[in-house]
Amino acid sequence: MTDATATDLSKDAAATAAVALVEPGMRLGLGTGSTAVIFVRRLAQRAAAEGLALRCAATSKATAQLAASxxxxxxxxDDIGWLDLTIDGADEVDPDLNLIKGGGAAHLREKIVAMAxxxxxxxxxxxxxxxxLGQFHLPVEVIPFGWQTTRKLITRALDALDLGQRPVLLRQRDNKPLLTDEGNLILDLALEAIPDPQALADRLSRIAGVVEHGLFLNICHVAIIGRPDGSVVELQREDFE
Known part of the structure; x- marks a missing residue:
């Protein structure tokens, strides 16, 4: 079994286990990313087979189009008002169920939906x-106006937290700056490690021009981790407030 095959089987195991959490009549948040795509497909299969009446809010245009199709x-x-459950992927999950998200450039909508x-x-x-957290680049969504100044302010914030001179990279696609669904830019912070995620989150949130960062702290309730053999491990924060 190749690493890629093992990863795909693991994602499918996690997604399948999450579909079992869905109850008739639920208001659901649908995540973005490769594992979320599998979840949406599995969810649609179950909804069709059982005639489930679900109301879904998507975290990206891509997810919305897939789910509707x-x-x-x-x-x-806003039309749904509040959600019972959001199921989404993550780029990193630490022992406290803090996350880095945004590899798919959707962390702004993902955080709004998760917190609703x-x-x-x-x-x-x-x-x-x-x-x-920190080996995966931390995405920060910024408005296009003055983005290079915003990047300088982010660099100063990293220095103030003793995170060193780390690259702050403008994310590109097809040799052009990538634009989010909201028309913003993504700056990826190559930090390697984040000793104090809360301190960094607070600093980034205070910078003018920063729309949202990819640190999801004290938001995730449960993480379902899939294995290649089809089994899953469930991680849960007992002290969640």
Whole structure:
């Protein structure tokens, strides 16, 4: 079994386990990313087979288009009002269920949807579980106006937290700056490690021009980690407030 095959099987195991959490009549938040895509497909299969009446809010245009094409009812978050459950992927998950998200450039909408939910469940493969956040580049969504100045302010914030002279990279696609669904830019922070995620989150949130960062702290309730053999491990924060 190749590493890629093992990862795909792990993602499918996590997504399948998450589908079992869905109850008839639920208001669901649908995540973005490769594992979330599997979840949406599995969810649509179950909804069609059982005739589930679900109301879904998507965290990206891509997820909305996929879900609608598979027959799921997709609505605007404000029209639904509040969600029972959001199921989404993550780029990193630490032992306290803090996350880095935004590899798919959707972390702004993902955080809004997650925080408008009674529960957030993360689905991932074992490779996303880390002892400490930061190996994955931390995405920061910024408005286009004055973005280079915003990048300088981010660099100063990193220096103030003794995180060193780390690259702050403008994310590109097809040799052009990538634009989010909101028309913003993404700056990726190559930090290697984040000793104090809360301190960094607070600093980034105070910078003018920063729309949202990819640190999801004290938001995730449960993480379902898939294994290649089809089994899963469920991680839960007992002290969640």
């Amino acid at each position: 598979l027959g799921l009812r997709v609505e605007e978050l 939910s009674d529960r957030m469940v993360v689905i991932a493969d074992q490779g996303k579980v880390v002892d400490r």
